[in-house]
Amino acid sequence: MKVVFWLLDLNPKIEPDRTELWLWGIDSVGNRLLVIDRNFTAYFYAVLQQGADASKVVESIISKYGCSIVKADVVPRRFFGKPVTAIKVYCRDSTQTGKIAKQLRSIEGVQDCLEDDIRVVMRYLIDNNLSPCSWMEAQVTEEEVPKWVRVTHVYAVSEPPKMLDDVSVPALRTLGFSLICYSREGSPKPDRNPILIISTVSSGGKEKQFIVDEAKNDEPVIEKFIRYIRDFDPDVITSYGANMVNWPYLRGRAAKFGMALDLDRAHTEPHTSVYGHVSITGLVNLDLMDFMDVFPEVKVQTLWNLASYLGTADKNKGFIDDVLFADYWDDPQKRGELKRFGLESARKAHETASLLLDFAMQLSSLVSLPLDHVMTAATGFRVEWFLIKRTQEIGELIPKRLEQPYIPYAGGLVLSPKPGLHENIAVLDFKSMYPSIMIAYNLSPDTYIAPDEPEPTSGVYEAPEVHHKFRKEPPGFYTEALTYLINVRNSIRKRMNSLNHKTIDYRVLDARQKAVKIITNATYGYAGWTGARWYIKPVAEAASAWGRLTIQTAMQMAHDMEIGVVYGDTDSLFINYDQRKAQQLQDNIRLKLKLEVELGDVYQRIFFTEAKKRYAGLRQDGSLDIVGLEVIRGDWAEVAKKVQEQVLEIVLKEQSPKKAVDYVHTIIRELRKRKIPFTDFIIWKTLTKPPEDYAIKAPHVEAAKMLKEKGWRLTGGDKVGYVVLAGKGRLYNRVKPYVFANPNEVDVDYYVTNQVLPAAARILIFFDVTEAELLEETGETQEIRSLMDYL
DNA sequence: GCATACGGAGTACCA
DNA sequence: ACTGGTACTCCGTATGCG
Numbered sequence: 071m072k073v074v075f076w077l078l079d080l081n082p083k084i085e086p087d088r089t090e091l092w093l094w095g096i097d098s099v100g101n102r103l104l105v106i107d108r109n110f111t112a113y114f115y116a117v118l119q120q121g122a123d124a125s126k127v128v129e130s131i132i133s134k135y136g137c138s139i140v141k142a143d144v145v146p147r148r149f150f151g152k153p154v155t156a157i158k159v160y161c162r163d164s165t166q167t168g169k170i171a172k173q174l175r176s177i178e179g180v181q182d183c184l185e186d187d188i189r190v191v192m193r194y195l196i197d198n199n200l201s202p203c204s205w206m207e208a209q210v211t212e213e214e215v216p217k218w219v220r221v222t223h224v225y226a227v228s229e230p231p232k233m234l235d236d237v238s239v240p241a242l243r244t245l246g247f248s249l250i251c252y253s254r255e256g257s258p259k260p261d262r263n264p265i266l267i268i269s270t271v272s273s274g275g276k277e278k279q280f281i282v283d284e285a286k287n288d289e290p291v292i293e294k295f296i297r298y299i300r301d302f303d304p305d306v307i308t309s310y311g312a313n314m315v316n317w318p319y320l321r322g323r324a325a326k327f328g329m330a331l332d333l334d335r336a337h338t339e340p341h342t343s344v345y346g347h348v349s350i351t352g353l354v355n356l357d358l359m360d361f362m363d364v365f366p367e368v369k370v371q372t373l374w375n376l377a378s379y380l381g382t383a384d385k386n387k388g389f390i391d392d393v394l395f396a397d398y399w400d401d402p403q404k405r406g407e408l409k410r411f412g413l414e415s416a417r418k419a420h421e422t423a424s425l426l427l428d429f430a431m432q433l434s435s436l437v438s439l440p441l442d443h444v445m446t447a448a449t450g451f452r453v454e455w456f457l458i459k460r461t462q463e464i465g466e467l468i469p470k471r472l473e474q475p476y477i478p479y480a481g482g483l484v485l486s487p488k489p490g491l492h493e494n495i496a497v498l499d500f501k502s503m504y505p506s507i508m509i510a511y512n513l514s515p516d517t518y519i520a521p522d523e524p525e526p527t528s529g530v531y532e533a534p535e536v537h538h539k540f541r542k543e544p545p546g547f548y549t550e551a552l553t554y555l556i557n558v559r560n561s562i563r564k565r566m567n568s569l570n571h572k573t574i575d576y577r578v579l580d581a582r583q584k585a586v587k588i589i590t591n592a593t594y595g596y597a598g599w600t601g602a603r604w605y606i607k608p609v610a611e612a613a614s615a616w617g618r619l620t621i622q623t624a625m626q627m628a629h630d631m632e633i634g635v636v637y638g639d640t641d642s643l644f645i646n647y648d649q650r651k652a653q654q655l656q657d658n659i660r661l662k663l664k665l666e667v668e669l670g671d672v673y674q675r676i677f678f679t680e681a682k683k684r685y686a687g688l689r690q691d692g693s694l695d696i697v698g699l700e701v702i703r704g705d706w707a708e709v710a711k712k713v714q715e716q717v718l719e720i721v722l723k724e725q726s727p728k729k730a731v732d733y734v735h736t737i738i739r740e741l742r743k744r745k746i747p748f749t750d751f752i753i754w755k756t757l758t759k760p761p762e763d764y765a766i767k768a769p770h771v772e773a774a775k776m777l778k779e780k781g782w783r784l785t786g787g788d789k790v791g792y793v794v795l796a797g798k799g800r801l802y803n804r805v806k807p808y809v810f811a812n813p814n815e816v817d818v819d820y821y822v823t824n825q826v827l828p829a830a831a832r833i834l835i836f837f838d839v840t841e842a843e844l845l846e847e848t849g850e851t852q853e854i855r856s857l858m859d860y861l
Numbered sequence: 862g863c864a865t866a867c868g869g870a871g872t873a874c875c876a
Numbered sequence: 877a878c879t880g881g882t883a884c885t886c887c888g889t890a891t892g893c894g
Contacts (some may be wrong), residue, residue, distance in 0.1 A: 344879080366874095448877035481880030482876060503876090504879095595878030602878080610879065640876040640881085683875045683882055698874055698883080705872065705885090756872070765886055766870065801886070824885090 073225055074098055074207045075105065076240050077200065078305055079440060081351055082164065083108075086691045089164035093231070094221070094335065094352045095206075096240045098304065101222040102335070104215075104352070105208060107230060108644045110194060111140055112164035114171050114186035115156040115467055117149065122179035124155055130177055131159065138162050138170055142355065147847050148466045150604070151186075151516025151546065156184075156467065164190050169248040184467045189344070194439050196459055198230040202440045203431040204229035205238070218337035220303065220352070237578055239431060245272040245304040246420025248373075249316050250412045254396045258780015260322025264288040266399055267409060268295045269416035272302055273424075279413055292320065299333040305353055306441075308374035308423040310415075312357035313446065317348040347446040351385060358419060360445035361426050369704030370754050370789050379419040380425055388414055393782075393809045428581035435458075436585045449588075453596040454590050454603060460551045466516065474600040479611040480535075482640030483618040485625075487678035487685065490836050491638055492723075494648035495687070497670035498656065500620065503641035504594035505552045506665050508609075513597075514546025515604040533612035534619045540612065548609070555590040559583050617641065624659050624667075631655055637678060637685070647672055671695060675722050679832060686833075688722040700829045704789075708750040710825035713737050717833050727837035734830045734844050741818050741826065748813040751821060752791045759786045767792070772802040776810070794820040 075095030083090040083106075093272035116131070118124055124144040131142055140160040147156045159174065161167050188196075210225035242709055250267040251258035265288040268280040278298060280291045309316045316563040317340045324331040331339045335352025343349040347357070362371045374389050390398060390411045398408040422662045434444040437456040444452065499749060500506070507513070511531040519530055519539040529541040540546075545553075562583040569576040596602050598610030617640065624643060628635050633655060634646040645652065656667045673687035673695070684698035694715075700706045701715045713734060720730040740746055755770035761778055764771045773792035774784050784790070790807065796817040797804040804817065815860070822845075833840050 085882055221871080369873095452877045453878070478880070484876085484881060595880095598879045599877095614880075681883055700884095703873060703884095705874095758871075764871090768871070768886070770872095828885095 071212070072207055072208060073103070073105070073223075073230075074205060074217065075103060076205050076232065077202050077231075078533070079352055079354055079442065080191055080194070080202070081349070084165060089190060091190070092336075092352075096242075097223075098240070100240065102220075102303070102305075103223040103225065104219060104221045104335075105210065105225045105227055106213075107194075109228065110164070110190070110192060111160045112167050112193065113158055113160045114167050114188075115145075115147065115184045116142075116159055116171075116177075117147075117181045117184060118155045118157065118466070119179055119181045122155075122181075124157065127177065127179040128157055130173060131157065134177070135170060135173065138166060146465065148464065148516065150469070150518075150606075151466070151514075154181075154467070184470065187470060188468065191440065192438070192455070192458075193709060194230070196462055199459075199462075200231060200233060201435045201438045203239070203435040205234040205236040208232070220300070220337075227707050237575075237582070239428070239578060242305040242427075243273055243303065244306045244308065244420065244423060244427070245270055245299065245302060246308045246416050246418075247316075247410050247425055248269075248309060248415035248419060249319060250395055250408065251319065252282075252396050252399055253781070256777075257783035258319070260319050261326060265291055265323060266395070267412040268292075268594055269292050269412040270295075270298065271413075271416045271420040272304065273420075277413060279409065279417070281409065288323060289329070290328070290333075292324055292329065295320075296324075296329075296331065296333045303335075306356055306423070307350065307353060308356040308358060309419050310358040310376075313342075313346055313348045313353055313359070314357075317654050318342075319357070335740050345446045345448075345451075347443055349442060351611060354440075354442045356423060356427070356430065356442065357446065358422055358426070361422075361430075363449075364426075364429070367831065370791070373415060373418055373422070377422050379811055380422055391809055408811070417747065420742075428578055429584055432578070432582040433585040433588075436582070436589060448595055449592045450599050450601060453589055453592050457547065457551055457596075457604070460554070461547050464547060466547060469603040471601065471603055472605075474605055476600050477607065479598070479607060479614070480618075481614050483621050483638075484640065484682045485638040486682060487637040487644075488681070489678050489680045490738040491721075492646075492673075492676050492678070494647045494672075494674065495644050495676045496652055496672045497642045498624075498645060498652065498667050499670045500624075500641040501666040501668050502556070502590060503617055503620065503665070504555065505590050506611050507613050507620070508594065508597075509549050509552050509556075510664060511612070511616060512540050512546055513540060513609050513612055514540070514548035514550050515597075515606045515609060517541045517546035517549070518606055518608055533608075533615045535615045536608070536611050538608035538612040538615075548597070552590065552593060555586050555593075559586045559590070562586065593641075601728075620663055620665065623663060627658055627662070628655055631658075636676075639683065642670065644676070675725075677718065677722060677833070677836070679836065686718045692723075694719060694722065700832065705753065705755050706829065707821060707825045709737070709741065709746050709821060710829040712750070713826050714829040714833065717750075717830050721833060721837065727834060727839055730830075730834060730837075731839055731844060734826070734834075738826060738845070741822055744813070744816075744818065748793075748808075748816070751793045751816050752808045753793065754789050754791045757784060757786055757788050757790060760784070767800070767802045769802045769805045771809045773805045777807050780810075794824075 075097045077095050079094040081092050083092050088558050089110055091110050093105040095103050128142050140162055141156045145156055147154055147157050161170055167186040171183035174180055208227045208231035210227050213224045213226055215224045240337040247270045250265050252266050253263040264286045264422050266282050272275050280295050282288045282291050338351050340348050340350045341668050348355050368375050374386055378385050398404040430445050437452045439447055439455050485609045517540045526541045530539040530541055532539050559767050562579050594613055625635055633651050635643055637644040659667045672690055674690055676687035678685045687695045696702055701711045716733055717730045757774055761771050761774040770790045774790045779786055792805045793808050793811045793817040794817045795804045795806055
């Protein structure tokens, strides 16, 4: 019989005599099912030395290691584009490929072994051209469902499934949860601190909380939570901090009680897998924290900030800092608030996940990494798996990941802006400049011609400045991959145009085009990453060199047409806007440089400082576009950011520096009177390593050390929120984590001199306002103000 | 002994 | 745990001056 199913998750099942592939899916009527492929044979390649006798090598491999090898076939392959002869070595035991490959490397005639580091799951997906989060069909025979497998049907296949061309997504059962633990010794630890509340929200809108008793015995809480999940049987289970905190904590607590955290579909427990991700067999564990790199605008990474950015929540109403959990629990007046907070967190997790799930599924389907891995994997790995999939058709072998020395190279060209105000400025952007350049000049690991190599007869492209050469024909696999991505995105966008924005199809397609876009744009970065399997520095170096030439040529063309250029960065030019001339410049660039240029923002007025990468523009619709300045930085106090934003708005819209100065005076006065909310004083900075590893004393490091002393866990990547307190000595001697600080201790003067003043002066200095003027109020304004204050 | 200068560490942004 | 280009604050020491 035939089944059609949507692939949710897959895992290898290691048996003594074989490795099975277990594919967990959902069929078209909503049955959860398991499809088992028992015909998988692991393999790797032994690449032969030039001129080695292939059959001789096969013979010696078989004679020496025959008992662990099923068969060995001689096959033609490519490596960095160059033809090689390889022996495809099939292994009896999929867990032994690495070991056998290592032994084979010392056999005479074998140059190296490759692809022994490709994991079973990815091998299966790549070889059979299957993608997770996609529909597929297979010829199957139904089997009895083992007692410990929680699905409706189990099938066996004799052939791997085949992909279907259907972009739809089945209705998934989703569950979001949050954890609240009790600790008076800093970060809770599972061996000593109980869970107080587990809150869950599931698709269908059901909300349920599991709350500990007065004795804080959380054993039944965990028990009931496990049972609840098993009954609901979610396809996707989501929480914020799932991988690093929630699952390890739940496992730790369960272990303490001698309980198995048995809530998956195969009677096993959540276990840590690649990239530190927690895998739950048969379903998908999604950590919302892994989505934070999609939204760099959210500076302080928390579930509540993410939710409010995505618009599912009204700011931080009802938020409780985890430092205070124990206090809230112990206070009968406040315990209810804590319970509400827990439930609200679960709601936010569930709502946020439902907004982001489409994107994650499309990314998973595009790059072939399973849904529960794809957001955890760094950009480089997502690009890499996408590329690996594309190289299989052309027989390119997958290089090993090597430790390579890091040598920087020249990047994009940045022009110095003309400081001050400009009227009527338009931005011309090169459309996906690096990908276009890589396609145009066939830049790829397999097209690179090293200096000592002969040039092919079809000719080469030679990069400016750096003189790296790339063969013109045939196209390299980067070129093919990028062309595919760009075409796919165009066709998706075309299809979207004919759809209502509110339809599910539109939403799914939009998620897909976003996924395609991030992979396209990351390919240049991947090319210059020393960790890349296909790292060849000249590829990235040539792309940026052509980029610099491109922007310089475009600038010269603008100049020849008497179009003023006020600024530019890498792939953009800021020009004095004249619609007719701009259009003509675009056409000229398209003809001469063979690259698309699009008209970006048009500003009524734009303000530049002397610094590059920092400006503020007033768009024609009246909105502000602030770039690089303190306003959008995450490491300045809110009070300073608000002041700068207002100053920019006044200066750009009303063109009244005087009014801006008055505004600054007002805020400084309020600051001195401590009328500014405490949270506006918090300065957030990221730790790049554990606090104790710092060679120097820095304010955020000292604040982090204070938190650590009280038992809070802090390492690289964590953000520390601190405030500056009144006192003497170095700055680092008078900071405190904001959770420990009292609003009255805040050093108002510091915030005036080192936060508000520089932020405001950065702008107003270009309107001949001095810092002294910003500090001192003079003349009548002061009289009026003080009279007003008095009244 | 103090104020100032300046390079380096550290962070965060833009493309 | 994708790239380079850039600005900026603060630390921590060197330097200059009296």
